[in-house]
Amino acid sequence: xxxxxxxxxxxxxxxxxxxxxxxxxxxxxxxxxxxxxxxxxxxxxxxxxxxxxxxxxxxxxxxxxxxxxxxxxxxxxxxxxxxxxxxxxxxxxxxxxxxxxxxxxxxxxxxxxxxxxxxxxxxxxxxxxxxxxxxxxxxxxxxxxxxxxxxxxxxxxxxxxxxxxxxxxxxxxxxxxxxxxxxxxxxxxxxxxxxxxxxxxxxxxxxxxxxxxxxxxxxxxxxxxxxxxxxxxxxxxxxxxxxxxxxxxxxxxxxxxxxxxxxxxxxxxxxxxxxxxxxxxxxxxxxxxxxxxxxxxxx
Numbered sequence: 001x002x003x004x005x006x007x008x009x010x011x012x013x014x015x016x017x018x019x020x021x022x023x024x025x026x027x028x029x030x031x032x033x034x035x036x037x038x039x040x041x042x043x044x045x046x047x048x049x050x051x052x053x054x055x056x057x058x059x060x061x062x063x064x065x066x067x068x069x070x071x072x073x074x075x076x077x078x079x080x081x082x083x084x085x086x087x088x089x090x091x092x093x094x095x096x097x098x099x100x101x102x103x104x105x106x107x108x109x110x111x112x113x114x115x116x117x118x119x120x121x122x123x124x125x126x127x128x129x130x131x132x133x134x135x136x137x138x139x140x141x142x143x144x145x146x147x148x149x150x151x152x153x154x155x156x157x158x159x160x161x162x163x164x165x166x167x168x169x170x171x172x173x174x175x176x177x178x179x180x181x182x183x184x185x186x187x188x189x190x191x192x193x194x195x196x197x198x199x200x201x202x203x204x205x206x207x208x209x210x211x212x213x214x215x216x217x218x219x220x221x222x223x224x225x226x227x228x229x230x231x232x233x234x235x236x237x238x239x240x241x242x243x244x245x246x247x248x249x250x251x252x253x254x255x256x257x258x259x260x261x262x263x264x265x266x267x268x269x270x271x272x273x274x275x276x277x278x279x280x281x282x283x284x285x286x287x288x289x290x291x292x293x294x295x296x297x298x299x
Contacts, residue, residue: 007230007259010152016271019151019297020064023278026294027065030285037285038067039097039123039277040089044082044108045075050101057099057274064278067094075105082108083116090118096288097123097281120287123280125177134180134299141280142299146178148272149210149231150185150299156229156261157208161186164205168192168219168249169212174233178210181299199223211249221254230255230262233269 027037039061043054054070061068071085082100089098098121104110114122119129125143133140153160165187169175175191182189192202194213203209203223209230211219216236224230234249248265256262263269279297286293 007256008261010156010261010263010268012263012268012271015152016275019275019279022297023282024064026282035289036067037096037281038094039281040069040071040095042071042085042100044073044077045105054101060274060278066281079108082113086113086116096285097121099124121284123277123284134177137184143173143177144273144276144280145174145233145269146181147276147299148269149178150181153208153229163187163207165208166190166192166203166206167210174212213249215249216247217251219250221251221258224255224258226258227260230259231269232263232265235265235270
């Protein structure tokens with residue numbers, strides 16, 4: 001971590017590199033037993049951002065020593081055809097993780113597709129069964145972004161027990177599972193959102209503040225408790241001084257003068273997402289083969 005203002009900068013790039021190294025070591029051990037973890041990604045249509053993301057996933061998957069398959073389907077793919085592809089991947093023993101890249105074209109039912117993935121191969125952690133298992137404190141596949149946030153918090157703070165945590169944002173992808181993970185680590189958790197009354201005062205009581213609401217610089221420094229750890233999940237593209245730049249949901253400059261530690265945007269939470277996808281694929285492979293799960297890579 002580097003020093004920025006009074007806050008320490010939580011370097012997501014460096015942390016993610018560490019996670020990928022741990023994953024690669026775990027993959028190498030499995031290969032010694034004749035087992036190769038495999039991740040299959042399904043991309044429907046030609047969304048440019050999704051294509052870049054899928055390409056990066058493939059590169060990092062192969063760098064970790066895993067098998068990587070990319071299934072690119074045309075935008076006009078029918079629901080039945082997509083469900084058939086998922087069924088094929090469910091039945092393939094070489095595939096341990098399945099990820100259907102979102103968003104899907106509007107004519108497709110994303111929930112039905114996600115819930116057709118075998119729960120043990122659902123490395124995104126979006127299947128309704130995994131959501132239920134996480135919510136009841138049982139072994140599940142955990143969504144990648146919240147898992148990465150939890151890893152960074154544990155690394156920074158150690159034992160999270162008894163800390164006040166506020167999660168600003170209630171999405172199924174980040175806000176809700178993040179709250180469940182923090183509860184699992186014995187935090188006192190509040191889920192807030194854009195309609196929360198006196199949001200500023202609520203944020204000021206947080207030892208841990210996770211911002212995942214999707215509004216640029218919504219949270220200023222004077223909403224932050226001195227010394228708090230701030231995890232900014234937001235990635236917002238804005239026009240400023242004639243240039244496009246990425247900013248988080250937290251006003252970084254003012255927050256960094258108050259917080260004890262903070263993630264930057266970009267370079268904070270973002271790199272952890274693919275790293276945790278690789279970790280989940282390794283975990284799924286170990287579970288499928290009845291082997292011990294990798295230490296430090298699960299919730």
